[in-house]
Amino acid sequence: MACSAKIFFTIIFLVLNIKTLVEGAPQVPCYFIFGDSLLDNGNNNELNTTAKANYSPYGVDFRDGRPTGRFTNGRNTADILAELLGFDHYIPPFASAKDSDILEGVNYASGSAGIRNDSGSHLGDRIYLGRQLENHQATISGIANLLGNTTSAKKHLNKCLFIVGIGSNDYINNYLLPEIYPSSHLCTPNQYATALIDQYSQHLRTLYEDGARKVALFGLGQIGCIPAEMKKHNTRICVGSTNNAIQQFNSKLKSLVDDLNTNFPDAKFTYINMYSISSIIAPLSVFNRPCCKVLETMPEGQCVPAETPCSLRGIYLFYDDFHPTEIANRIATNRAYNALLSSDAYPMDIRHLVMKNNIVYDE
Incomplete structure (x- = not known):
């Protein structure tokens, strides 16, 4: 009880100290987002997939309370980071970005997307990481048209922040579903993590070749502690075997950053x-319950349409069986931007990353 109370008050302390919109010009001229449903802000809305959040009660706390495709009650990590960076607006999804909007950035993230092309395929269409990079190349062509040539476009991109948060679905909607996907039958957790990182590395090299010079890679959270995974194992404590597999991926991702x-x-x-x-x-099993009533059939674990969510959304860490509430996103994003502990980021947090001198693109 004492431990839970300490953590609860830590949450309150962090929330009260979170920065809001930064006055003045943004810290970077542009900001690009790649990832999955934790960052998706509408790219899945028109896709033929069950992995979409463009219905109530998603978005109940976002602006006018209407759903936008964000898999939470309010803002997600991409939105909150935009505020911390000093943008006076949120970065538009690729699905609706147009004209000069693309000069300030694009959000390519897609619910159920993974590093692997097949991850999440049982849910329907998704824009996996390879396709997100293809969409980014289309954006680069648009920027080149706006600025006059490809060299100018890449000089512009050199100054931008790029964040990538992907890999969760390669576990939740692949490796941890042996009844659908063969990956867990073919690979040990270590072998699977190695294969994922090898593929991820190639995608990141492509991103670099396309002009990215400031890149924040979000590791995977404790998937063994999400409500969906705990329900599947009929337990009220975090699933250790799942978290052990996630740690192997994260360890290799951190080494990849060094490389x-x-x-x-x-x-x-x-x-x-x-x-x-x-x-x-x-340690907070009481908070490991979802805020909204969730579906028991496909898409299992997402909010039941039009059902009223919990009223005390400010103390829940999960909105549905997979996705954090806005308050949890705020806490996590603030620590990613401005590390509370030295373990939060390596070798630096996002605040220090964007302060790095801009690199001039060499033709």
Whole structure:
């Protein structure tokens, strides 16, 4: 009880000290987002998939209370980081970004997307990481048209912040579903993590070649502690075997950051330790329940349409069986931007990353 109380008051302290909109010009001229449902702000709305959040009660606390495609009650990490960076608006999804909007950034994230092309395929269409990079190349062409040529476009991109938060679905909607996907029958957790990181590495090299020079890579949170995973194992405590598998991926991702920084000295990659940041939820089984009533059939674990969610959304850490509430997103994003502990980010937090001198693109 004492431990739970201490963590609860830590949450309150963090929330009260979270920064709001930063006055003045944004800290970077542009900001690009790649990832899954934790960052998606509408790209899945028109896709043929059950992994979408463009219905009530999603978005109940976002602006006028209407759903936008964000998988939470309010803002997600991409939105909150935009505020911390000083933007006076949220970065638009690729699905609706147009004209000069793309100069300030695009959100390519897609619910159920993974590093692997097949992850989440049983849910329907999704924009997996390879397709997100293809969409980004289309954006680069648009920027080149606006600025006059590809060289100018890449000089512009050199100054931008890029964040990538992906990999959860390669576990939740792949490796941890042996009845649908063969990956867990073919690979040990270590082998699977190695294969994922190898594929991820190639995608990140493509991102670098396309002009990215300031890149924050979000590690995976404690998936063994999400309501869906605990329900599946019929337990009220975090699933250790799942968290052990996640830690193997994160360890390799952190090593990849070192490799990328060594191989590309004109760029800076950093690792955001979401596993450590999300560890605040592990002892709080009372908060490991979803705020909204969730579906028992496909899409299992998402909010039941039009049902009224819990009223005390400010003390819940999960909105549905998979996704954090806005308050949890605020806590995590603030620590990613401005590390509370040295373990939160490696080798630096996002605040220090964006302060790095801009690299001039070399043709």
